Amino acid sequence: MREFAYLRAADVAEAVELAGPQGKYLAGGTNLFDLMREEVERPERVVDISRLPLSAIEPLPGGGLRLGALARNAHVAADDRVRRRYPVLARALLKGASPQLRNRATVGGNLVQRTRCRYFYDLTAACNKREPGAGCDALGGFNRTHAILGASPNCVAVHPSDMCVALAALDATVNLTGPDGERSVPVTGFHLLPGGTPHVETVLRNGDLITSVDLPPERPWHGDYVKVRDRASYAFALVSLAVLLDVRHGRTVAARIALGGVAHKPWRAYSAEEQLVGAAADEAAFDRAAAAAVAEARPLDHNAFKAELARRLVRRTLVELAGQS
Amino acid sequence: MNVAARGFSLAMRAVGRVSALLPDGRHDPLSGRPGEIGRDIARLDGPAKVSGGIRYTADRVPARLAYAVTVPSSIAKGRITAVDSSRALAAPGVVLVMTHENAPPMKPTGAYSTLRSPVAAAAMTLPIMNTDRVFWHGQPVAVVVAETQEQAEHAARLVEVSYAAEPAVVTMSDEAAHTPAHSVLEESKTVVGAPHAALADAAVVVRGVYTTPPEHHNALELHATVAAWDGDDLTVHDTSQYPYGVKEMLAKKFGLPPERVHVLAPYIGGGFGGKTTAWPHVALTVAAAGLAGRPVKLVLSRAHTFHMTGGRAPTRSRVTLAADTGGRLTAIVHDALSTCTTDEFAEAAIVPSRHLYATPNLAVHQRVARVDRIQNAFFRGPGVTPGSFALESAMDELACRLGLDPLELRLRNEPARDPVSGRRFTSRHLREAYRLGAEAFRWDERSPAPRATRDGHWLVGQGMAAAINPDAVLVAAVRLRLHADGTVTIHSSTNELGAGTSTAQTQAAAQRLGVPMDRIRFLQGDSDVARTRIPGASAATTTLASAIWNARDRLVRELLTLAKGTDSPLAGRRPDEVETRDEGIFTTGGRGETYWRILERAGREHVEVTGRSAVPYQTVKRGTSTYGAHFAEVRVDEDTGEVRVSRWVGAFDGGRIVSPRQAASQMRGGIIQGIGMALMEETLLDERSGRIVNAGLADYHIPTHADVPDIEVRFVDVPDPQTPLGAKGIGELGIVGVAAAIANAIHHATGTRVRDLPITADKLLQHDGRLGVR
Structure with a gap:
């Protein structure tokens, strides 16, 4: 590990000031410490925000719920309001990592966790994300776990989060504080596709600090989070899926579908949603939606199965949720 | 030399003490x-272990200790053209950087894994860090010693090594294959009867190609060495399964009288064969301690255990079984290929095919293909474990073809004598193990047809396989x-x-x-x-x-x-x-x-x-092995291809059981490792570079608790009259056959046969269009 300056902020304003454009915020440390030990992340200064009062889970006027950026994944998953009103989020959180990690990991940290692409971790491999312009060893290498949607020739890494897939389906909002004040970004616009700049992963800039995430008022959703992985626990998704479905009198009035493990960001399958809304909630519609969800898939050498897996998961989950309506 | 005599001779060369044989065949009164x-x-x-009362190797902190970190090569084959240590030496806390340019000479020793030099524990003969040659991706090319672990880790990244790379061969091919001198102390090629004529005449023939991937041991205790010189006296704490062999190796490498070298390894946190041989870092730590003039500790990181210690070589088995209409085997033909390095050690998948079933005709042939990878190692039932995946899958395919219960097929082919040597067994109670296991599992309630049981979107199936492992007194x-x-x-x-x-x-x-x-x-x-x-x-x-x-x-x-x-x-x-x-x-x-x-x-x-x-004379003169039977139930998600093992019974004949709770735990551990082998374990290689791409436990998956069902273990528990205590060695028996039992259960659940480990969801999805299509 390299030497670095460790600073502790007394409040949000001081944290933003101390971090400056190059600093790294330290919350749970479950991802940052690993990356620093491997020297994939080499911050000159680390600003510890773990003691800031950002861990509350509070109701919002108008019926939503605000998750403090420092709320632990385990606390959010166990919160009675989250479990009752946003079960898709609780399920996603509980399917991520291990109990030990969930006890440390925070909402804000989960949003900005970095890809688990092994070439990103291996300093002797070429990686545009780590070193812009270096090339991508994953593209022609071992890419079974990599992206099938929204990738570019510069980067085929996937975002590893389960929580963010549920947040994308819920249309959550991320609240930030930066040098120029506060702003809010929809979570679906928070993460970026790799394009020509895979090292730029989110809209955060110049020391922006995530302060909270807002969940919108609940709807009468039937929802679920499903995850396919290489073992029963403690593994990243091959494909995961958050679905919210509102079916009334046999017709789908609203639907949200978000996929994990398939793209550089939590992937909202808008075209699949369009196939559903206003149509009869039947298997034909679900088949169309499932096909639409992966219509744009561009598999690599080792991950063609992901498209078929995603299609089957979308279809089955819709059938099951419609059966509950 | 006939087969038995040759096997005996090889075994004795390895064991060495023919004078210790007991020709009277005295029975142990106990x-x-x-x-x-x-x-x-x-x-x-x-109690001491769970309360932190045991000091393991890496826990040792002698006075004036310095910390060492190795630098792995980034090419698989070629030459080091230059090493620039200047930035590393200028980093905080750095004591020294050792490379092939300043390392003390370390005399090569024979490689223990070839079993030709069975005393020194060296994993390989290669002169690591006394040469500019690179033999595999991840080979240690420098050692950085610093005041703290963190300083050493950082400085290790600052060592700049330049290479002249050469084309490397990292995957197994028939073109590069040859027949090794021996295969785990047995012949590499054996023919009994006229197998090919028997195939031509057989009522039923099944053929299959079965593959297993490279695997790493991943003992939870990392490899560690702490070396301290006191003049010409050397004291080493090492995570070794073989302290005496490490002593011999170090004495030879450093030209010391053996009595001046003391190696201690009172407690090991798991070895699984990975700590039987001493990997290069052991001698490098000793050399670095000599250069530093103070004690040095080296703990391989998890990633470096993948790069700098070897695992199981990949195997490919072509198995052909022939039988008459009554289900009696008329021929077993098993051609196996694995990889090796210049130190030739075969992952001899042919082993179980020699000993498990009665057959008048048999041909087994082991070959190895040389690759530019780290030396492969002993690993949880060397040869016999991947070989049993092949043989026991093929037996299941034969049972399906014959329309015979797979357990009944095995009972019909239980031998009275070893099928190759013709020797009698010291004891063999496999029939009783089958009976105990089948009864506990309620095997007789299994429906004969595949894809017959469904629970929601889960397809449920049961499979079984036999286990065998050679037994020895060493x-x-x-x-x-x-x-x-x-x-x-x-x-x-x-x-x-x-x-x-x-x-x-x-x-x-x-x-x-x-x-x-x-x-x-x-x-x-x-x-x-x-x-x-x-x-x-x-x-x-x-x-x-x-x-x-x-x-x-x-x-x-x-x-x-x-x-x-x-x-x-x-x-x-x-x-x-x-x-x-x-x-x-x-x-x-x-x-x-x-x-x-x-x-x-x-x-x-x-x-x-x-x-x-x-070594009891009778156990050498007769065939001695341990035996077992696995009965598994799996659930396969018909849409996603996910497999969950839901029920397990293992029944074993390991002679008399000395410490039942320890023995049952050991069997459970082996079965859990077998679940890992069947469903998830694989050391993944980027074939372009020889780079291991999943060098860590986040990506190299081993089973979690959620992957492991209740495991019921039963023992036949009948003393073997020819062994001390009437006991036999059961350490590795538990894993043998597990992967086949799971593959067979998956076939029973889904109708899909996967012959390539590990059986991951994508293989089930891509294998057979029937899965998931309702």
């Missing part, structure tokens, strides 16, 4: 006798000391890998000597106890029991000598007239006295004897 042996007790070192020694205060110390040259060896040996010694267990101290892993040879091979229990038996005999002689000419009731008695019980020596007529009384009369503080294991 075999089958009730007492401490067989009593169900908790492991004796459990060479080890114990120093047994009887103290006047009424206690006994037994110091063993070999060590506890975590399987419960010390508990089992304390039980056996208590009964052998007639001394209560709580007054026996069992100490381990000291190279200076005695010269020993190959450890491992699941042989610790019987080998140490044999050594303690021998120590007991010597002790009796020693004590009777002390009693001679005194007023002892034992005066003038001969060893064959007495027995050891009730803390002393007694004649069959009941006359005698305690050990302590003899010591007291003689005015002795203690009596010490050294006992050495003896």
Whole structure:
């Protein structure tokens, strides 16, 4: 590990000031410490925000719920309001990592966790994300776990989060504080596709600090989070899926579908949603939606199965949720 | 030379002590006798281990300690053209950087894994860090020593190595294959009868190609070495399964008299074969400590255990089985290929096909293909485990073809003698294991047709497979000391890998000597106890029991000598007239006295004897193996291809079971490792560069608790008349056959046969369009 300056902020304003454009915020440390030990992340200064009062889970006027950026994944998953009103989020959180990690990991940290692409971790491999312009060893290498949607020739890494897939389906909002004040970004616009700049992963800039995430008022959703992985626990998704479905009198009035493990960001399958809304909630519609969800898939050498897996998961989950309506 | 004689000769070359054979075939008087042996007790070192009371190798922090970190090569083959250490040397806390340019000469030794040089523990002959050659991706090319671990890790990234790369071969191919000199002490090529004629004439023939990937041991305790020089005296703590072999290796490498090298490894946090051989970092730590002039500790990171210690070589088996309409095998043909390096060690998948089933015609042929990778290693049932995946999958395919229950097929082919050597077995109770397992599993309730049971979107199936593992008594020694205060110390040259060896040996010694267990101290892993040879091979229990038996005999002689000419009731008695019980020596007529009384009369503080294991003649002359049967139930998600193991029964014939709870735990551990092998374990290689792309436990998956069902273990528990205690070595037996039982259960659940491990969801999805199409 390299030497670095460790600073502790007394409040949000001081944290933003101390971090400056190059600093790294330290919350749970479950991802940052690993990356620093491997020297994939080499911050000159680390600003510890773990003691800031950002861990509350509070109701919002108008019926939503605000998750403090420092709320632990385990606390959010166990919160009675989250479990009752946003079960898709609780399920996603509980399917991520291990109990030990969930006890440390925070909402804000989960949003900005970095890809688990092994070439990103291996300093002797070429990686545009780590070193812009270096090339991508994953593209022609071992890419079974990599992206099938929204990738570019510069980067085929996937975002590893389960929580963010549920947040994308819920249309959550991320609240930030930066040098120029506060702003809010929809979570679906928070993460970026790799394009020509895979090292730029989110809209955060110049020391922006995530302060909270807002969940919108609940709807009468039937929802679920499903995850396919290489073992029963403690593994990243091959494909995961958050679905919210509102079916009334046999017709789908609203639907949200978000996929994990398939793209550089939590992937909202808008075209699949369009196939559903206003149509009869039947298997034909679900088949169309499932096909639409992966219509744009561009598999690599080792991950063609992901498209078929995603299609089957979308279809089955819709059938099951419609059966509950 | 015929097969049996050749096998015998190879075995003896490895074991070395033909003089220790017992041609009288003497039976162990303890075999089958009730007492401490067989009593169900908790492991004796459990409380200390779970409360942090045990110091493992990496826990050692001698005064003035410096920390070493290795630098891995980033090419698979070629030459180092330059090393620039200047930035590393300028980094905070750095003591030195060792490269091939300044490393002391380390004399190459024979490689232990070839079994041609069975004393020194070196994993390979290659002159690592005494050459500019690079032999594999991840080879240590520099060692950085610093004041702290963190400083050493950072500086290691600053060493700049330039290479002239050459084309490397990292995958297995037929073109590069040749037949190795031997395959785990057996012939690489054997033909019995006329197998190819039998194939042509057979009523039923099944053929399959079965593959297993490279795997790494991933013991949870990382490899670690702590080396300290004191003049020409060298003390090394090392995570070695073979401390004496490390001592021999280091003495040779550094030109030292062996008595000046002391290697200690009292506790090991899991080895699985990965710590049997000493990987290059061991000698490099010793060399770095010499250069630094102070003690040095090197703990391989998890990633570096993938790069700098070898694992299981990949295997490909072509298996052809022929049978008559009654389900009796008429031929077994097994051609296997694995990889090797310049130190030729075959992952001999042909082994089980030689010994498991009766067949009049048999042809097995092992080949190896040389690759530019790290030397492969002993690994959880070398050869027999991947080989059993092939053979036991093929048997299931044959049962399906014949329309015969797979258990019934195996019963019809249970041999009376070893099918290759024709030797009788010392004991073989596989039929009883089948019966016990089938009964506990309720195998008879299984529906014969595949894809017959569904629970929601889960397809449910049951499969079974046989297990076999060669059994041996090897060479080890114990120093047994009887103290006047009424206690006994037994110091063993070999060590506890975590399987419960010390508990089992304390039980056996208590009964052998007639001394209560709580007054026996069992100490381990000291190279200076005695010269020993190959450890491992699941042989610790019987080998140490044999050594303690021998120590007991010597002790009796020693004590009777002390009693001679005194007023002892034992005066003038001969060893064959007495027995050891009730803390002393007694004649069959009941006359005698305690050990302590003899010591007291003689005015002795203690009596010490050294006992050495003896290879029982009968176990060499006859075929000796352990056996078992696995019964598995799996659930397969018909849409996603996810597999969950839901039920398991394993029934085993390991002779007499010395310490039942430890034995059952060992079997469960093997089954869990087998679940990993079947469903998730694979060391993944970027074939362009030879780079391991999943060098960490986040990506190299082993089973979690959620992947493991309740596992029921049963033992036949009948003593083998030819072995010490009537016991056999069961260490590696548990994993053998597990992968096939799962593959067979998956076939039963889905109708899909996957012949390529691990069986991941994508293989099931891509294999067969029927899955998931409703």
